[in-house]
Amino acid sequence: MEIKILPAFILAAGVVCGGFFPGYFYRQTHMENRSVIVKGLAEQDVKADLAIWNLKIVVNGNVLQEVQQTLQTQANQTSAFLQKQGFTKEEINFGPVETNDLMANPYRDNNAAVASRFILSQTISVRTSKVDSVEAALSATNELIKQNIVFENQTANYFFTKLNEVKPQMLKAATENARQAADEFARNSNSKVGKIRNANQGVFSILPRDDPNAYEPSLINKKVRVVSTVDYFLED
Numbered sequence: 001m002e003i004k005i006l007p008a009f010i011l012a013a014g015v016v017c018g019g020f021f022p023g024y025f026y027r028q029t030h031m032e033n034r035s036v037i038v039k040g041l042a043e044q045d046v047k048a049d050l051a052i053w054n055l056k057i058v059v060n061g062n063v064l065q066e067v068q069q070t071l072q073t074q075a076n077q078t079s080a081f082l083q084k085q086g087f088t089k090e091e092i093n094f095g096p097v098e099t100n101d102l103m104a105n106p107y108r109d110n111n112a113a114v115a116s117r118f119i120l121s122q123t124i125s126v127r128t129s130k131v132d133s134v135e136a137a138l139s140a141t142n143e144l145i146k147q148n149i150v151f152e153n154q155t156a157n158y159f160f161t162k163l164n165e166v167k168p169q170m171l172k173a174a175t176e177n178a179r180q181a182a183d184e185f186a187r188n189s190n191s192k193v194g195k196i197r198n199a200n201q202g203v204f205s206i207l208p209r210d211d212p213n214a215y216e217p218s219l220i221n222k223k224v225r226v227v228s229t230v231d232y233f234l235e236d
Contacts, residue, residue, distance in 0.1 A: 034234040040178025042170040048158035051134040053126040058152040060116035085137040095123035157217040174228035194233035
């Protein structure tokens with residue numbers, strides 16, 4: 001009699017386990033597939049902390065030595081103007097002199113009169129953290145024009161270099177924003193938000209603060225933006 005009970009017990013246990021384990025693994029698989037992917041946005045207004053201002057002087061004439069002297073004089077005048085605006089000598093850099101001899105141009109028209117044979121140019125750059133001083137000095141360059149200094153072009157670009165300082169708090173804000181979206185979804189689906197299944201911090205972008213169509217480096221005031229993607233488990 002005892003010999004018959006043992007096989008029956010083993011058979012019953014097998015039936016119970018056969019029903020439990022498939023159900024257990026189904027539930028685990030089902031839970032792993034229940035998740036919601038949401039995006040969290042964070043934005044922060046920032047101000048540029050680095051300015052690079054390039055001023056390119058151009059002079060021309062027929063006597064090379066005279067043109068060189070004029071260029072040197074105008075470069076010195078420009079440097080004096082910049083120092084007057086509050087920039088130090090260490091912040092002012094002189095680029096190489098570029099020389100263009102029109103008579104050396106193999107494609108020139110030999111029948112055309114050459115008013116000025118030599119064209120010389122030099123770029124003077126200001127690299128500084130005094131971004132407000134650059135903006136103010138830009139409007140004062142008329143002083144140089146009155147001294148017959150002609151700029152082929154002058155550009156001032158502003159950069160925000162402290163992105164790593166704002167990243168942690170912005171990622172925190174983006175994650176909180178994503179969690180709010182996940183909580184809203186969970187409420188609507190009679191679920192609860194569980195642990196994070198996967199996350200992508202996203203790419204940080206530096207944009208114009210006020211005009212989305214503007215050229216960002218030309219503006220002092222900017223906006224840092226990040227969109228993080230977070231995948232949350234959902235629980236019953």
